[in-house]
Amino acid sequence: MTRGRLWALVLAVLLLGCGAAGYTLRAAQRADGGGAVAGGEGAFTLDGPGERLFVRDTATGRVALARGRNRVAGGPVCDRFHAAGPTALCLRRRPGVPARAYAIVLDRELREIRRIALPGIPNRARVSASGQVLSWTMFATGDSYASSAFSTRTSILDLRTGYLIKNMEQIPLTIDGRRHHAPDVNYWGVTFARDDNRFYATVSAKGRTHLVEGDLRAWSARALRPNAECPSLSPDGARIAFKKKVSDDPATPWRLYVLELRTGRERPLADRRSIDDQAAWLDDRTLAYGHAGDVWTSPADGSGAPRVLVRGASSPVLVR
Template sequence: MNRTKRLVILFAAVLLLGGVALGATLHAAGRAAEKDRTQAGSPPVRSGEVGLDTPGREVFRNMAWGPHRDEIVSVPAGGPDGPRTASGVKCLRFHAASGTGICLQAVHGKLRDTYRAVVLDAKLHELHRYDLAGIPTRARVAPDGRAVAWTVFVSGDSYAGTAFSTRTSVLDLHTGTLDRNLEDYRLLMDDRPYKAPDLNVWGVTFADDDRFYATVATGGRTYLVSGDRRTRTLRTVHTNVECPSLSPDGTRVAYKKRVQGASPDAPWRLYVLDLRTLRETATAEQRNVDDQAVWQDDRTLLYSLPGNYGSDLWTVSADGSGHSRRALPAALAPALTGRR
């Protein structure tokens, strides 16, 4: 190879490497600019005091980028688009009622993360903490604040497939009694005792301190069950129900239902079940809902969907009318005092 050819090859290589470097720089700059634009459009957040017993406030996990991401924040119920007050308390899952909060947290270690459940008072001060056996996924507080429940993934990290295992615990804050695994309760399937090695229980929603509803999965099917802590029993009520949420008047359950023909990765639609008639009503939300909804009032459901910051909160009527509406951007795990 003569000197001219070597120079041509060297020049081409320099141009190629320069192009690659320029492309990488522009790509990084584009990603940084996009993140800056996202942060610039995110809701304003400032530090302050957050109370679970403050009238006229909505409390939830903040998903906006910045130093207060994942903190529990509050906004005026009548002005949810206004500045958010950040508590400094970070939670992966959160719920509250009657001045009691349950916060499921990650504890970041050098080798691996661990998780814990922290019971909070009305000022978000820690009352109790418990180590968790897996990744937090659901949390609920009883309407009067005297019992809490949580669910974790012991294996797997999604309800969409079948390769997962859950553990659900209920804590009585009055007596300190902790039922560590609701799978130890006696299950009555169509009023007959039922046992199976593949049993999973998740998604508690309280009627009161002792009575609740939840999801049981076994044999490839899911069931709505009514639970009683005093008798330590679970009783099947209806099929194809996941992550139930009891209405404030105790007559209906909002839940995610697997619908025929949907993608295996996005199988759920938001439904409401009348507990008196077992009549199902599909809501106007046509997208996949992988959440345990909250009743904003007796007529309106509040739930999360993926958004620019990870999650936004949406509302829809419980009676199937109207259409869905985005209520809060960059938000997750809402809590309305006195709601289930």
């Protein structure tokens, strides 16, 4: 073989190797959601005139802007999504075993500003009205609240200080007027008041679930009432939507309720189906939630009837 042909062969091998390496790298980036940048494509942002409804598009896994029956799915890839003020929170699963994920903090342009590696399966995500305090829940064991064999890990991130509470189980808990010390505590489904200090959440302890009210500055939480999960505080701060266990049938255990904080009165929504979601308030009168692969709405006062808002979607949030 001549020297020229030898160099041509070497060059061809190198080009093929580089091409394969490049393809492998791009494939790995796609599997991890597109590499280091978690933002949307092109001009897809949270900004825009008036109120805008965002959802997770099931077909693409991307955050989408819902416009009537149409949607624009140009946002980041997320398994759970929420946004408020200048901040969005995207929970994204990572490939591989054991289960793991990222909590990705985004600005209103959907540009990544912080990324936190997490163990487990993404489950709940919430951003306070100011956009300054965030919370997420991961399934550490199991993948459903309908099973007794599950464990959660819920975190709170304060963007004002950068302080991260990795596990809310550290917060001192009071149940029935007594400090609860047992190691069987699980928190999930946090929702924040407008002062960025008070919060509500679900806690499981002694084999029962409770709605708890917490105080970040005082570093404390107390149980308010039993049998209340995945709370969502209304924009006016007067009511909490939650799911209540109404059946021992693992296929249909829950129904959505709304609690008036001042009176303690609760009423069920007109939707009698079993809803496993942390409902979102579209306004002080209307709730949105995921069920059977679609986003539905129901009046918060228990009147009317449920209706489909967005097909093939989840994680609804109205951005103002």
